Amino acid sequence: MNRRILSLVMSRLLIALITLVIVSFAVFFATMMLPGDTATILLGQAATPEAVAGLRTAMHLDEPAIIRFLRWFGGLVTGDLGTSYANDMPIADLIAGRFINTLKLAGVTALFSVPIALTLGITAAMMRGSLYDRVVTILTIGVISVPEFMVATSAVLLFAVYLKWLPALSLANEVHSITDLLRVYAMPVITLTFVVSAQMIRMTRAAVVETLNTPYVEMALLKGASRQRIVLKHALPNALGPIVNAVALSLSYLLGGVIIVETIFNYPGIAKLMVDAVATRDLPLIQSCAMIFCVGYLILITLADILAILSNPRLR
Amino acid sequence: MTTDSAKTPAAGRMGYRFNLVGMLALAVILLWGLVAIFAHLLIPYPVGEIVDFDYFGPMSAQFWLGSDYLGRDMFSRIVMGARYTVGISVAAVAIACTTGVVLGMIAAVSGGWTDTLLSRFLDAMSSIPSKLFGLVVVAAVGSSIPVLIFTLSVIYIPGAYRFARALAVNINAMDFITVARTRGESVFYIIRSEILPNILGPVLADLGLRFVFIVLLLSGLSFLGLGVQPPYADWGALVRENIGGLPFGAPAVMFPSIAIASLTISVNLLIDNLPYKIRDRSSQ
Numbered sequence: 001m002n003r004r005i006l007s008l009v010m011s012r013l014l015i016a017l018i019t020l021v022i023v024s025f026a027v028f029f030a031t032m033m034l035p036g037d038t039a040t041i042l043l044g045q046a047a048t049p050e051a052v053a054g055l056r057t058a059m060h061l062d063e064p065a066i067i068r069f070l071r072w073f074g075g076l077v078t079g080d081l082g083t084s085y086a087n088d089m090p091i092a093d094l095i096a097g098r099f100i101n102t103l104k105l106a107g108v109t110a111l112f113s114v115p116i117a118l119t120l121g122i123t124a125a126m127m128r129g130s131l132y133d134r135v136v137t138i139l140t141i142g143v144i145s146v147p148e149f150m151v152a153t154s155a156v157l158l159f160a161v162y163l164k165w166l167p168a169l170s171l172a173n174e175v176h177s178i179t180d181l182l183r184v185y186a187m188p189v190i191t192l193t194f195v196v197s198a199q200m201i202r203m204t205r206a207a208v209v210e211t212l213n214t215p216y217v218e219m220a221l222l223k224g225a226s227r228q229r230i231v232l233k234h235a236l237p238n239a240l241g242p243i244v245n246a247v248a249l250s251l252s253y254l255l256g257g258v259i260i261v262e263t264i265f266n267y268p269g270i271a272k273l274m275v276d277a278v279a280t281r282d283l284p285l286i287q288s289c290a291m292i293f294c295v296g297y298l299i300l301i302t303l304a305d306i307l308a309i310l311s312n313p314r315l316r
Numbered sequence: 317m318t319t320d321s322a323k324t325p326a327a328g329r330m331g332y333r334f335n336l337v338g339m340l341a342l343a344v345i346l347l348w349g350l351v352a353i354f355a356h357l358l359i360p361y362p363v364g365e366i367v368d369f370d371y372f373g374p375m376s377a378q379f380w381l382g383s384d385y386l387g388r389d390m391f392s393r394i395v396m397g398a399r400y401t402v403g404i405s406v407a408a409v410a411i412a413c414t415t416g417v418v419l420g421m422i423a424a425v426s427g428g429w430t431d432t433l434l435s436r437f438l439d440a441m442s443s444i445p446s447k448l449f450g451l452v453v454v455a456a457v458g459s460s461i462p463v464l465i466f467t468l469s470v471i472y473i474p475g476a477y478r479f480a481r482a483l484a485v486n487i488n489a490m491d492f493i494t495v496a497r498t499r500g501e502s503v504f505y506i507i508r509s510e511i512l513p514n515i516l517g518p519v520l521a522d523l524g525l526r527f528v529f530i531v532l533l534l535s536g537l538s539f540l541g542l543g544v545q546p547p548y549a550d551w552g553a554l555v556r557e558n559i560g561g562l563p564f565g566a567p568a569v570m571f572p573s574i575a576i577a578s579l580t581i582s583v584n585l586l587i588d589n590l591p592y593k594i595r596d597r598s599s600q
Contacts, residue, residue: 018436018440019439019440019443022437022440022441023440023443023444026440026441026444027444027452030449030452030453030456141581141584141585141588142577142581144584145528145532145577145580145581145583145584146532146573146576146577146580146581147532147535147536147539147552147573147576148536149535149536149539149552149555149573150555150573150576150577153555153559153562153569153570153573154573156562156563157562157565157570160563161562161563161564161565162565252445255445255447255448256445256446256447256448256536259447259448259451259536259540260447260536260539260540263539263540264559274451275451275540277455278451278454278455278542279541281455283455283456286451286452286455287452290448290451290452293445293448294443294444294445294448297443297444297445298443301443
C-alpha cells in the first residue's frame with residue numbers, strides 16, 4: 001500500500017512542476033504585452049537609433065520571445081534573476097532583505113492565527129447550532145466578505161485613533177527595542193491574522209462538521225460514548241487530514257493579504273517592492289516577485305494536497 | 317433525498333419563498349443596482365466639484381457623508397462610484413461565468429483529450445494568486461476599464477469552469493444523457509437542453525459568490541492604485557484617495573468601505589438563505 005501513496009505523492013509533485021512551467025510562461029508573456037519598445041523606453045526620446053539597436057542586442061531583445069523565455073527561465077532556475085530596469089541593481093540583491101521581512105510577517109501571523117483558528121473552528125463545530133457557533137459563523141462570514149483594506153483601516157481606527165495604543169503607520173527600519181518591534185508588527189499582524197483566521201475557521205468548522213455527520217460517529221453516540229470521547233477519539237483523528245489541508249490552503253490567503261497589508265502599513269516587504277515596481281514598470285523585478293509569490297502559493301497548495309493524501313487512512 | 321426531506325420538513329414547506337434575512341439582503345442588492353443605474357439623478361453635487369471649504373469634513377446636513385481630501389461631496393462620489401464597482405463587477409462576472417460554464421459543460425460532455433487539456437491548463441491558471449495576476453497584467457498593459465473587466469473575468473474563469481464541470485460530469489452519467497446520445501443528438505444540443513437546465517440553480521448561486529470575489533478583488537486593485545483611474549473613482553479608489561484622513565477618523569475613509577461591505581455581505585447572505593430547491597437542485 002505504501003507504494004500507492006508514494007506514486008500518488010510523486011504524481012502530485014509532477015503536476016506541481018508542470019503547473020510551475022505553465023505559470024512562469026503566463027507571467028513572462030503577460031509582461032511581454034507591454035506596448036512600446038523596452039530599449040526605447042529605457043533610453044528616452046532623445047536616444048540615437050544606434051544606441052537603441054545596441055541596447056536591444058545587449059538585452060537580447062531582438063531574439064524571438066521563446067528564446068528569451070527559455071533564457072529567463074534558465075536564469076530563474078540557476079538563481080540569476082537579472083537586473084532591475086529602474087536602478088540597475090541585481091534583482092537578487094534587491095529582493096533578499098525584503099523577502100526575509102515578508103517571511104517574518106507571514107511567520108508571526110501563522111504563529112498567531114493557526115492556534116486561534118483551530119480552537120475556534122473545532123469548538124464551533126462541536127457546539128453546532130449553539131449561540132456561540134452562530135456568533136463565530138457570522139463574524140467569519142463578515143470578515144471574509146469585506147476587503148482586506150477595510151479590516152486594516154478598521155484596525156487602525158480602533159487601535160490607533162480611538163484607543164491610541166499603537167501608531168497608525170509602521171516603519172521596520174526604526175526598530176531599537178522590544179517595544180518598538182511590538183509596535184511595528186502589531187498592526188500588520190493583527191490585520192493579517194483576522195483575514196487568514198476567518199478563512200481557516202470556516203474551513204476547519206466545515207471539515208469537523210462533515211466528520212461529525214458520518215455513520216461511525218453516530219455509532220459511537222449510540223453505544224453511549226461521551227461527547228468529549230466522540231470528538232477526541234472518533235472524529236478528530238479522521239478530520240485531521242481535511243483540517244491540515246484547510247490550514248495550508250488558508251495560509252495561501254496570506255499572499256493576497258500581504259500585498260494590501262504591506263502597502264497600507266508601509267511595511268518594507270516583497271509585496272510592497274512589487275507594487276512599487278508596478279508604478280515604475282520595472283518588468284524584470286515584477287516578473288521575479290510574481291514568480292516568488294506563485295512558487296509560494298504552489299508550495300502551499302501542493303503541500304495541502306500531499307498532506308491530504310498522507311493522512312487518508314484508506315490509503316495506509 | 318426523500319429521507320433528507322423527511323428529516324427536515326421545514327425545508328420542504330419553505331418552497332421558493334425567501335426568509336426575512338434573504339429578503340433584506342435582496343433589497344440591499346437591488347438598492348445598489350438602482351443607485352448604480354440612476355446615479356446621475358441622485359447626486360446632490362457634481363462629483364468633480366470642490367464644494368466644501370474644509371477637507372475631510374464631518375457628516376453634516378449639507379454634506380451627508382462628509383467631504384473628501386479636496387473638499388468634494390462624499391455622498392455624490394460614493395453614489396457615482398457604485399456605477400464603476402457594480403458595473404465592472406457585473407460585466408466581469410457575466411463573462412467569467414458564461415465562459416467557464418460553457419467550457420465546463422463542453423469538457424464534461426466531450427471527455428477525453430479536450431477534458432484533460434482544458435482541466436490541466438485552467439488548473440494551472442488558478443494557481444496564480446488572483447491579486448498577483450491582476451498586478452502583473454495591469455503593470456504590463458496599463459489600467460483601463462475594458463482591461464479591468466477582461467482581467468477580472470480571466471482570473472475567475474477557472475473557478476467557474478471547475479464548478480460547472482463537476483456538476484455537469486454528474487449529470488452526464490445519467491440515463492437521459494445516454495438516451496440523447498443514442499438518439500444522435502449533437503454536443504451542442506446535449507449541453508443546451510439536457511445539461512444546462514439541470515445545473516442552472518447551483519451555477520447561479522456560484523455566480524453570486526464569484527461576484528463577491530470580483531467586487532473584493534476590484535476594490536483591492538483600485539485600492540492599490542491599479543484599478544479604476546482618476547478622474548473616475550470606484551469604491552476602492554475612494555478609500556485610496558482618502559486614506560490620509562484615517563488618522564483623523566474621517567468619514568470619507570470609512571463610508572466607501574461600508575458601501576463595499578454592505579454589497580458583498582448582502583450577496584453572501586442572499587446565497588446562504590436561498591431556498592434549498594434553487595441552491596442544491598443538482599443533488600436532488
